[in-house]
Amino acid sequence: MLPSFSYLTEHAGFRGTIKNSPSDFVVTELEVPELFLRDTRAELLQRTSEAPPAQSSQCPREPKRRRTEPPGQGAPACPRDAAGGGCAATPGKSESEGDPELRAGLGEACPLESLLGKPVSELLNKFACDLKDTWGLENNADAGTREFSLGPRLDKKIRADLHSAVRQKFPFLVTVTRDNEMIVKGNPDYRELCQLVTEKETNDFFKFLDAKLENSTFSFEPDGNKEHRKVVHHFINRKFGKLLETKSFTVTDVNDQPNMSITVRFREKSWSRKRSAGGFQEKQDVYTAFTLQKENLETLEAIGLLAAELDILPSDFSYTGIKDKKAITLQPMIVKKVTPERLKEIGNKMEKKGMKIFNIRPAYQHLRLGQLKGNHFDIVVRDLQHHSHDSSADLKERISEAMKSVETKGFVNYYGPQRFGQGQIVQTDQIGLALLNEKMVKAVKLFFTPEDTDDPVNNAKRYFLQTEDAKGTLVMLPEFKVREKMLLRALNRYGVNHEGCTKAWLNIPHSLRIFYVHAYCSKIWNEAASYRLKTYGSKVVEGDLVCLEENGESISLNDKVHVVTASEESANKYSIYQVVLPMVGHSVKYPSNKVGQWYHERLSKDELELCKFRVSPLHLNIPGCYRLILKTVQNLSYFLESSEKEIKIEDNHLNDLKVSLHISFDLDPSCYATVCLREIMKCNF
Template identity: 50%
Template sequence: MKQESDAAKVPECFISNHEGFYGTIKNLTRDFVVTEIDAGGHRVNAAASAPASAPTPAASVACHTRAELRDGCQHPQEADPEAADCGAEVTPGSFDLSVILGQSVSEELEHFVLTLKEEKPSSKQELSLGCFADKHHRANVHRAVRHRFPFLMTVTIQPEIRVREDPDYRELSRLVTDDEAEDFFRFVDAKVRGSSYTFGPDDSKEHRTAVHHFVSRRFGKLVEAKSFSDRGTTAISVRLREQGRPKKRSSDERRDEDVYTAFTLCKENLETLEAISYMAAALGVLPSDFTYAGIKDKRAVTYQSMVVKKVSPQRLEEKRAELERRGMSLSQIRSVGEPLRLGQLRGNHFDLVVRDLRPHARCSGASAHARLAALIKEAVENVEARGFVNYYGPQRFGSGQSVQSDRVGLALLKEDLVAAVRLFFTPEEDDDAQNRAKRHFLQTENAKESLALMPLSKPRERLMLRALNRYGTGPDGCAQAWLSLPHSMRVFYLHAYCSRVWNEAAAHRLSTLGFAARRGDLVWLQGERGRAEDNAAPTTLPQIHVVTDEEERQGAYSLGQVLLPMPGNTVKYPENDVGSWYQQRLAQDRLDDCRFRVSSLKLNLPGCYRPLLAFPRNLRYRLQGAVSGEGGSSSGSSSSSSSSSSSLGEGQASVPESKEDSPALTLNFDLDSSCYATICLREIMKCDL
């Protein structure tokens, strides 16, 4: 067993003072069952199930405005590609042209692009990407090539696809920076309803007029542009019109663009992104055509809602048997009118089994059995009533890894991109193909040879190595390597660092100020709960209130209403000792002047607020095995539980006949999205899992 680092280790600070007990989780995959609770309050694996309880107000946090979403702000725990048992948000996949086109054609395209960059090509220069008989494959090629290289245009001479430089891009790049031109063309090609794109500040009216004329002449039927002033600077903002079609579209794409199919995915021993990759390959679409509310654990049985674009229900039905062989089961397949949004869920329901139970203090015989039952009853009731510290779990940082994700994030915040790349490629002790490839890169800096060694199942590592091979391993090459990853992957590492600081801040707050709301603490303003209506996404941030001396004396707020900020460039910090602690903690990592932006990687962290405590809902438990005749349930609304095992229902964990010396505990409860079930268990058991 690898030693857990200080970064990955959760602070040892608890809310309740019960004794707890020892046990193990995830002995079997089916010991950990996670079922998503949709925005309407229903478990997604039971269409007719009763609504789950609404989230506690303190735990429903509105984290970002529309503008912040455009700039890449996500709730920190919702961008974790390795998240285990929380409703994390991540945008899946990237456009790997070597998969879509084949390795040889992809390399030929890369060479063609280099030629365009280095020379002054004529408008007749073009490259054939080959013939594609399947219309879905052709549509994928069009989108993937234009996303990866916005300065190219694709032309279908059915069934052949050819690519050439887009003259409109060349014209725009003479007016704005290359990065702005690429981002603008990606914005136009994505056509996300309600989205907008803003060019950089421009104080030259003559120059703004030239940009306006270009946008109107080339994309006037699709977008409209306006200049606006803010704090003494003027910029051009472009937004999509309510209706309109781009001029640059293939007939294959237009035919299926409005088809959305929803389904419930049950997977076992698979990461969410891994499952999406399998489904995308089977259906002939891109990973980015799948949307979902949050990612789920690998070492578990999980149920979650998904929507896939450009795939009909009939076509998805045809692939069910093939996907089942990959460990995925699809149900409730139906047509819908729009994709899912990240975070569009109420929370998650957990059905867990804890095995190998024993008290912290040794005892034997019948007294041990009775002692264990009493410990469990006290622990469950305490946590149900008092909640638990809302820490990020060790999965957040990559428990057991040689280099935790937060260290990579710290290097990125310091804009030391070379160090961040080397940390990213630090190998584990294992001697598998992935770690051999990482060792080879660190020893030789030969990205091409390392890419040949890296397994195909490691898309992030392969994307970065491909970029390092093309652009070199210096600062500029490392910047391109990070930019080759999807935005959500890049920002995850920064969020991991902020999560570590939040964990430490929570422990400091409780150890120094105690278990009541104190002067200077942050809470939602009375009457403002930081949540939207049940079926709507939040559009504005609720107002943050600073607890006053009088409110502390009157006990106007409880500890469960206290918030702690995730570090960022727009958050308010507590106006007490905890605020000073944040300043000192960031200065310790030489981030006291940090603006929480990495411009070269297009990353921005406005920050947000996370409740100090979380509360399990609908909490029930049952002790089975050695403690014969002992059973229990703990819930304000549930009836008492009998000593024998009852049916737990579809998707729930079940305990087989236990050996007399090996009692097992089943736990069933709901948590709000972004809360970790392992942290709830840790508070119950008072031990690291």
């Protein structure tokens, strides 16, 4: 895995084996995102279904504009600090507010950064605020023509996610697609309604409109001006009459006086369901959350099996991270187009395939990679022994020493073996390098390189490499091999040449294409981290890069990263735990010491220049980011257990007994338990 890479700590360590069985390596996501209940690990294993509690986020209420103002006056300006729309209040009078299954998560702003990257997201924020500022100026002809490009987005799912995310965060913006390029501009309907009611009401109205929650309603603030109510009625009927209907009702205002208020609801025909031969057809925008426990299965393989059973696409599943294959793992997922009832029906079938489904309940939207808060690990290390050069030492003492050392100092934050395809002849970083070099045919051939086993999958891969018969290979592959089948369908249509292979890579989701490129970037990062520690050790030196934010998990902006000066080195201003290294890309800066020179030389060996981390034919854009060199472990605990239960583990017996080590700890997102164990035990797996 990391045979010659540097260690952080100096303790002697010990030997042992991990993953003897899946139950020896149990992984549970630490915190469930806001769309889910915050279950404990025990609850995840015990509960099978429960609806999430209502989530709410209180926003400061905007001062009300008097209803006596004539329509068209008093349009609110956009305060600079509110441009991002981050405080998304839910409609104050919506009847759906009490339904936690429907409202959970609506108070949270969509994570645009995960879709756009932080630099583009900040430019969008600036565009949004500047646009609102121009709306506050009279006779500004430019306000209606300003546009902001999010760039070309060929993947329909990504476009749909962006459309929804932009509308949820910025209700006053609309998105349009022109030749696959996504354009953001001001919503003239929002601006017009702002002339009639308060901006908060306008904001909430458009969020209600975008959510399209069945049987929900929205009410404007009480309004005693009949002529003004008439104008609002006419506006909504003129703009949204096919979708909405309005009516005035008597309500009690803030002074406990009777008043009139306009209530809006969706027309019944917009919610009618199509009849099918078997009864009512389920709506296509339903989301169901669940916890998946899998054993000895890759995450994508498990999703493939679930998709085949439910007769949906693998892309209809969303999750926050990839989990180990040789383990028991528990992680939240959300599936689109499947009801909780339908998911419960397949539970028994899935158990026969190494999966269990818990905590099934409705959800509001899908998950995104990287949303997780961290992972908890329960690991058993068996066959404990001394290292060959350390046979005279006391084994129990060595274990205690290792635990204290890593608990105090942490470990080198390498990417683990599953990032690269542990044990495979061709690893994912090799495919990523071929894609970066735009060697599309080579990347396909690497992808279909078989392992040295005689099974249907590897036999199919051998057949393809020998014959380039995509259609015949399709027939040989099992249904759950989703990525392989996606590639083969395109190769069958377009041919196994440069153009055909390019279209084949485009035929798989963007997240899978970029996965291979990120694997290559991770390999380079691992090598750089080892070189940095061998060259400078734990001292922060001139030219190092340090993170200026505390607890920075995903550092993407250059202004959050500082280059250490000579005077700062002399003053020991920074800690080694603040030092970061860049994940290669076109928008990162590199250390200005020997490590920076190492990056240039290493990339030149792979025929990659620093500005080449864009693969236009595959719509891949790799700006790069920064990763902390060192990480710490939390909540570390352990105990020793003898296979001979009746014998106590005494200091003078341990070396002669068959003993297992049980370790439990938490790690931050994107940290690898096998890497932490490598530091503890001082051995590679």
